[in-house]
Amino acid sequence: MTDYLPIRTDRLTLRRYRETDFDDLLKLQSNDDVTRFLLYDPKTPEEVRETLAKRLADVTMDAEGQALTLAVELTETGQHLGEVTLFVHSVEQRTGEIGYVFHPESGGHGYAAEASVELLRLGFEHFGMHRVIARLDARNTGSVKLLERLGMRREAHFVRNEFLKGEWVDELVYAMLADEWAAKN
Incomplete structure (x- = not known):
C-alpha cells in the first residue's frame, strides 16, 4: 500500500510516523508559534496521542477526506x-x-520547499491527481513565498471568510494543475 515510502531527497527523508515520534509531534503541535496560522490551538499531550494514532493508520488515498501525513x-x-x-x-x-x-528552528533552510516538491510529485505522479491546492491564512507570508517558489499560482483571496482564534481572517488559495507540474518538471 505504501511501497512509495520512504521518499528520500538529497537531505531529507519523508516517512510514515512511528510510535516513537510522539515527543517530536508533541513539540510541534503544542507550540504557539507553530499553530499561530493553523486551524487548531496548541494541543495537549492527550490530543497529540489521538493525532499520532491517526498518523499511524493506513490510508489508501482512494476516498474523499483521506490524508497521508509524513514525518x-x-x-x-x-x-x-x-x-x-x-x-x-x-x-x-x-x-x-x-x-x-x-x-x-528548521526554517530558512529550504526543508519545507524540498519536502513539498516531493508531496506534489506524489500527488501528481503517483496518485494521478489533476489539481492540487493549498489553503492558508493570508497573514502567513512565509507560506505565501513557499507556495510561489513551488510554482503554485494564487487563485483566490477570500476576505475575512474564517473566524479563527477570535478574529476574522483572510484566506488565500493557491493551486497547480497536473500539466503545469509536468511542464516544470
Missing part, C-alpha cells in the same frame, strides 16, 4: 523537522490539497 526528518541526523500532508478532496475530480508544518 520529515533530516536524513543525516534523523532530526524531526516537521510534517507534510496530502489530502484527497475529490476522487471523481482527482483533486487534492497539500499542507505542511515545520518546527520554527
Whole structure:
C-alpha cells in the first residue's frame, strides 16, 4: 500500500510516523508559534496521542477526506523537522490539497520547499491527481513565498471568510494543475 515510502531527497527523508515520534509531534503541535496560522490551538499531550494514532493508520488515498501525513526528518541526523500532508478532496475530480508544518528552528533552510516538491510529485505522479491546492491564512507570508517558489499560482483571496482564534481572517488559495507540474518538471 505504501511501497512509495520512504521518499528520500538529497537531505531529507519523508516517512510514515512511528510510535516513537510522539515527543517530536508533541513539540510541534503544542507550540504557539507553530499553530499561530493553523486551524487548531496548541494541543495537549492527550490530543497529540489521538493525532499520532491517526498518523499511524493506513490510508489508501482512494476516498474523499483521506490524508497521508509524513514525518520529515533530516536524513543525516534523523532530526524531526516537521510534517507534510496530502489530502484527497475529490476522487471523481482527482483533486487534492497539500499542507505542511515545520518546527520554527528548521526554517530558512529550504526543508519545507524540498519536502513539498516531493508531496506534489506524489500527488501528481503517483496518485494521478489533476489539481492540487493549498489553503492558508493570508497573514502567513512565509507560506505565501513557499507556495510561489513551488510554482503554485494564487487563485483566490477570500476576505475575512474564517473566524479563527477570535478574529476574522483572510484566506488565500493557491493551486497547480497536473500539466503545469509536468511542464516544470
